[in-house]
Amino acid sequence: MNLEQLVLLIDQGEQATLQDTVASYRPIDLAESMEKLDQERQLMFVTLLTPTSAAEVIEQLMPLHQYSILHRLSAKKAAAILREISGDVVADMMLAIHRHQAVNMLKLLPDEYRTKVEMLMTFPEDTAGSLATVDYISARGKWTAEQTLKHIRKVGRTAKFTSYIYVIDAMGVLLGVVSLKNIIITQPSTQLEQIIAPAVSVSAWMEQEETAELLSRYDFVAVPVVDKQLRLIGVVTVDDVIDVMREEATEDIHKLGGSEPLENSYFQTSTFQLYRKRIVWLLILFVAEAYTGNVMRHYETTLSEVIALSFFIPLLIGTGGNTGTQTVATLVRALAMGEVQFKDIFKVVRKELTTGLLTGLSIAIIAFARAWMLGVEYNVGLVVGITALAIVIWASLVAAVLPLLLHKLKADPAVISGPFITTLVDGTGLVIYFTVARLLLQL
Amino acid sequence: MNLEQLVLLIDQGEQATLQDTVASYRPIDLAESMEKLDQERQLMFVTLLTPTSAAEVIEQLMPLHQYSILHRLSAKKAAAILREISGDVVADMMLAIHRHQAVNMLKLLPDEYRTKVEMLMTFPEDTAGSLATVDYISARGKWTAEQTLKHIRKVGRTAKFTSYIYVIDAMGVLLGVVSLKNIIITQPSTQLEQIIAPAVSVSAWMEQEETAELLSRYDFVAVPVVDKQLRLIGVVTVDDVIDVMREEATEDIHKLGGSEPLENSYFQTSTFQLYRKRIVWLLILFVAEAYTGNVMRHYETTLSEVIALSFFIPLLIGTGGNTGTQTVATLVRALAMGEVQFKDIFKVVRKELTTGLLTGLSIAIIAFARAWMLGVEYNVGLVVGITALAIVIWASLVAAVLPLLLHKLKADPAVISGPFITTLVDGTGLVIYFTVARLLLQL
Structure with missing residues (x-):
């Protein structure tokens, strides 16, 4: 609903006109318009609506906002509206506010209904109850x-x-x-x-x-x-179930992106909260990745002898990370959808290794060609090609096994994020690279 | 339902007993058991059921499987069952089979109902119709x-x-x-x-x-x-809508993982299909990442003068990739959920830059400490710390802008996957690193 129109209707204060106009809008649309009004008008608006409509609109708000409106209404009006709000919404609101506020508000409900709502309040968050x-x-x-x-x-x-x-x-x-x-x-x-x-x-x-x-x-x-x-x-x-499914998908996407999932929507999350959700995994991954420094230093002489080897480091470990991220995304989702279970682990590994062999061979050919284009020695090109194949297969294997293992251990497989697998494959990929180099270049 | 029990019921062939037993199971559970039977028993099973139950079970199968059962039944039996199957399911089946098979099957339906189904068949896939x-x-x-x-x-x-x-x-x-x-x-x-x-x-x-x-x-x-x-x-x-929402979330997760989305479930996708879905993006990213080789070669002399700089390459570009992946995951999901729109771009950029500043500073301190632990010169440590800060901020900016831009251009923002942003940040991150190194180390 147009905001100006709504303000006009409220300021005129004609109950019948307002109720008539409002009837052709859906509660969520009305709630979104209402949230833009000042406090006084919000209260006026709710008072002018029938208790049923008011309840439908209030149901769409966040629990604390629901309470802030209801407790400023007359007890009689609040009771009439509260009785029309879904029991699960009332229970959520009661759990969000202070205990003695909840006790006072619950008194407004008829005894039998209050008992039912109080029972709903006893079930832990994220349960069917x-x-x-x-x-x-x-x-x-x-x-x-x-x-x-x-x-x-x-x-x-x-x-x-x-x-x-x-x-x-x-x-x-x-x-x-x-x-x-x-x-x-x-x-x-x-x-x-x-x-x-x-x-x-x-x-x-x-x-x-x-x-x-x-x-x-x-x-x-x-x-x-x-x-x-x-x-x-x-x-x-089913409407509550849809909300749950959306939340769960959001959580998995955030986790797969290597971040703790946000609890609220993007703009409802403060910058500091965003920082806290991200820095945890960034630091863990940084410390884990720091190990690549030791690997590099360990192979310092190899590197200084053939500096051209360094040209391909970002490319090779990047490709390993990309392969791992693809596989992890597919498998974490398949686990969440119940398409794959731990008992399928050998089938999964076989499938991923075969796919890895195919993609690895394709990449190896291009990698060799790329080395040739950069004008490095033939042998270095061979090292790069062979390493590309080995890293892709290795990344496929790790990315196939870890999510299934975590699922088996009742942990959330989405913890194996893209960044996680990339970090894991970076260090081990370097070891593969330098080992192949030393063997083939006789360093 | 227990498979042996089902086989026994079918082989006994007592309609009443079978129908009674089956009544306490849900259609999807029956369909999954039935799929494990041989063709003959599948047909027997469907024949023994009431048309309503048979229709409910058949609805759960894939379109071609539905047809393979229906067309081997007597015309009378098939007609009775077909009439009980949901119109949208019938339409999907007709579109999956050969045109003249569909014409023959549609003849089994009463005229008025057939007209409705034929109309449903005219709407393009993935539309409400x-x-x-x-x-x-x-x-x-x-x-x-x-x-x-x-x-x-x-x-x-x-x-x-x-x-x-x-x-x-x-x-x-x-x-x-x-x-x-x-x-x-x-x-x-x-x-x-x-x-x-x-x-x-x-x-x-x-x-x-x-x-x-x-x-x-x-x-x-x-x-x-x-x-x-x-x-x-x-x-x-709503049940169809839930399926759509699950499919869309799966697609987004696959895309964010840097792969073309799979059309079928994991085990229904052949290894070669899996290869094809993945190799496209792997190759694109490989070619894009190959550019890092040029960057490295360009700074070859810098590198050979201070070989210790190479120790931190995987760490620094890895951190940039991780930051970018986190941000992209959050924003792609927020766009899909309608929480963020293109008009919010300045708000988003400000939020991400501030968060990037906070995470960047945290990482920079740890990076400096890490360099000190590896025993490199103080100045190199300073270069590593400053680069870490710069790369994190840069990755935040790119990852904030690109998904919104793609959304504005009516492209799917999920194309900006973790691997995509990692690849983008890898090359540019190297340029930042070597520029900072040259300035501070006066190379």
């Missing part, structure tokens, strides 16, 4: 389709997720699931237990990444979350 | 909730997507959308046009990546697809 929302509809197996529809008419207005109805027993244990469509299609007198399907559920303590994988594998729009007694405690919906 | 399914339910604005529910009872059994009902006019133009829940909650006599919400729709020619972004931004479970006359032609559902 922490993603789950409580705005679903549950029913009993003995209920008929007609009874269930009546129930939906009663409680459905506040429920966010209604595509599936979850059937539970008296203890709250999840028995199965029925789609809303099937409840409509069946005879009104059919009992739910006759049309129930077995539900795939996840434990509240399952990692969010694994939950996302499961939902994506089965093409679900939601998956029920159960506690240790298999009681239904919430539902993880 | 090619992702769209036709198994949704549409209604008219004048219909009451009661009439609509009656309609759903009639056509709902074959519809895959029923969470939202799409309201169209007599020409098929999309007027808006009503959730199934709201149809149930409202008075039976309410006309849909009274409870309709404006629908966000996408053009059939919108790129699938953009469609995925839109659906993710608005937390939708589906988005309607319209043609140029704004007529509803299908619906893109």
Whole structure:
């Protein structure tokens, strides 16, 4: 929405006009416009909206911003809006603010709903439980389709997720699931237990990444979350799963780039945070790479005898690094997507060695030609060609084995970044180069 | 499902037992087990299933495999199953097989449904139209909730997507959308046009990546697809969007690793394909990096006078590459997520230069210490430290500007891979190094 238009609507203060205009915009678009307003107008805007719309807009904000608006509203208004906000969003907000602020705000919720939200707050971050929302509809197996529809008419207005109805027993244990469509299609007198399907559920303590994988594998729009007694405690919906998948992909890309992943978006990350995320790995890699100095010094006499050897150092170790980076990127992603597992290690190594042999031979020919073009001795050209082949194969092997090994050790394979493999291959590549040189040039 | 158990069930050939057992498994799990069976048993298995279950299992296979099963079934059986397969999956299969095979297979579909599928087949790959399914339910604005529910009872059994009902006019133009829940909650006599919400729709020619972004931004479970006359032609559902998002992230990771993206999963890609995807960029980068040989030769006398300078070459250019790779990874992802745009270029450059200054200073101190440890002259240590600072800042600048520039030029910023930026920074880094050395050491 146009910012000027929004300011005008707020300043006029006509509730009906504003609500009418706002109806044709999506909550996220309204939230983004609202964030550009001054505090007073933000408060005015929220007050003029219906509680439902206000809740939808507030849901799109960051937790602290959500709280800063809600706590400045009248208790009655805040309570009306809070009740309409998704349970998982409320739980996240409560966890982001100070404990006594949370206690005060939670008092605004009806008892039963508050209990559910408080339970969601107990699950560790990055688990299915922490993603789950409580705005679903549950029913009993003995209920008929007609009874269930009546129930939906009663409680459905506040429920966010209604595509599936979850059937539970008296203890709250999840028995199965029925789609809303099937409840409509069946005879009104059919009992739910006759049309129930077995539900795939996840434990509240399952990692969010694994939950996302499961939902994506089965093409679900939601998956029920159960506690240790298999009681239904919430539902993880696909929109949250998409956010998780985007976050995970971002993390892997940052890690593969050799940096600690950023927790916020680029511009929300301060320069100092950016520095801290990067300097850790830069220093580790610097110290590791510093070892190349020892290698070079060790071969100082070889180098001073044939100074032309130095011409090819950046080229040869660069090519090793490039090969390693390619392989690592492919394998880290394949591991993340579940395409490759540790038990495939021999298949992977064979595939990468064969590919490395092919690319290495291609590169070796060009490397020899390049040496010839630079006008160095024939023998030095041979050393460069052979080293190119050896380094490419070596880089392929290291880059094939390390990510699989890390995955096996339950570490994140994305730690084996491009810069990491480059650093590793640089030092060892130099040793290969000088060894080949000494052998062939009889130094 | 356990493979032996499945073989046993198929060989016994008791339809009821098999259908009962299969009911507690998900289609993708069944499909994966089925793929391990011999051809005859695969056919037997599909024949023993209900058409609905068979369709769900077949949907999970690759298009050519789908066809190889369907065309060996009796026409009647094939027709029954084909009708139950999602329209978008049928369209993809038809596009994968030979034209006259497709014509024969399409004949098995009822006329009206065939027309819809044939239309889906006209949209280019990677567009919203090619992702769209036709198994949704549409209604008219004048219909009451009661009439609509009656309609759903009639056509709902074959519809895959029923969470939202799409309201169209007599020409098929999309007027808006009503959730199934709201149809149930409202008075039976309410006309849909009274409870309709404006629908966000996408053009059939919108790129699938953009469609995925839109659906993710608005937390939708589906988005309607319209043609140029704004007529509803299908619906893109969130499960397809998740697949698109995974593919796009994989592509970006492969590109950032300096390789052409693989089109299939790791083990589905042959060694030769892997070679072809990688050798292109390896050769380009090799030729680009070969330029470092000229730089080195140019400074041959400097090098031979102070051979200790060569000790730090891998370290210094390695650090430049690492810095560049970190920055590029962050920015390419931020561009893909829409967090950063070209108009932010000055903000980005300022942020990266400041961060580069901080990391550069940290690295410079360690580099100076490292030179001292290697026992080289004080002046050489100073050259190494100053060069480290300069290279880090230079790498930050290049890595900040290039991805934004490519994005502006409508090219894919992920082409600026880690290896690309490393190669670029290697050659220029050497020039910086030798220039600093000549100035400070008066060579």
